[in-house]
Amino acid sequence: DSGVTQTPKHLITATGQRVTLRCSPRSGDLSVYWYQQSLDQGLQFLIHYYNGEERAKGNILERFSAQQFPDLHSELNLSSLELGDSALYFCASSRTTHEKLFFGSGTQLSVL
Amino acid sequence: KNEVEQSPQNLTAQEGEFITINCSYSVGISALHWLQQHPGGGIVSLFMLSSGKKKHGRLIATINIQEKHSSLHITASHPRDSAVYICAVLDSNYQLIWGAGTKLIIKP
Numbered sequence: 434d435s436g437v438t439q440t441p442k443h444l445i446t447a448t449g450q451r452v453t454l455r456c457s458p459r460s461g462d463l464s465v466y467w468y469q470q471s472l473d474q475g476l477q478f479l480i481h482y483y484n485g486e487e488r489a490k491g492n493i494l495e496r497f498s499a500q501q502f503p504d505l506h507s508e509l510n511l512s513s514l515e516l517g518d519s520a521l522y523f524c525a526s527s528r529t530t531h532e533k534l535f536f537g538s539g540t541q542l543s544v545l
Numbered sequence: 546k547n548e549v550e551q552s553p554q555n556l557t558a559q560e561g562e563f564i565t566i567n568c569s570y571s572v573g574i575s576a577l578h579w580l581q582q583h584p585g586g587g588i589v590s591l592f593m594l595s596s597g598k599k600k601h602g603r604l605i606a607t608i609n610i611q612e613k614h615s616s617l618h619i620t621a622s623h624p625r626d627s628a629v630y631i632c633a634v635l636d637s638n639y640q641l642i643w644g645a646g647t648k649l650i651i652k653p
Contacts, residue, residue, distance in 0.1 A: 435589075466641055470586075476631065476643045489639035521586060530639060531576050531595065536588040 437526050439537035447545055451512040454540045458505055458526030465507040471520040514544045548572050551632050551644035559652055564619040566647045568632030576635040579606050579617050581628045622651045
């Protein structure tokens with residue numbers, strides 16, 4: 434058990450809908466990263482938060498947004514969903530930006 | 546050209562063999578991670594390196610900052626080492642850039 438909790442584990446929804454994925458980092462971890470893993474594109478970095486502030490943005494679509502709350506949990510919001518958004522979404526946390534990463538088990542999103 | 550290149554893409558070896566997976570990067574980095582992903586999808590962090598060498602059990606990771614290159618070695622490989630190994634670098638903009646991964650299969 435990595436100590437990083439992602440909910441839900443599975444999510445099935447329809448095109449055009451909006452969903453929210455949640456990540457609770459390990460206790461005390463200030464950094465949270467979000468990734469998307471799809472069959473055709475491998476692991477893509479989406480966004481990095483550190484202690485409530487956005488630190489870096491990767492290949493995150495404008496339809497996607499994220500935030501990190503004062504209790505350090507993070508949410509990834511995906512809107513106007515398309516079939517191509519179907520993927521496994523991981524979050525990872527670390528105590529600082531220069532320490533080992535701990536990964537959640539991911540949320541499998543299926544857009545039908 | 547990708548900013549993080551791993552080689553080989555696929556590697557099949559016999560149990561007991563010494564395994565080396567390479568990672569080269571073209572950007573300035575502050576840290577490099579080696580990760581392991583099993584067929585079930587779970588990702589485990591093996592090492593975080595900013596310089597030198599680290600060892601954990603049968604795994605050894607090295608990094609040469611000047612040459613922008615890192616290697617992951619597995620000694621006395623075992624079928625349970627079969628997984629995808631991923632190199633990821635933290636660049637100066639705090640983005641974590643991933644390599645494409647190396648799929649390792651260890652045959653008994």
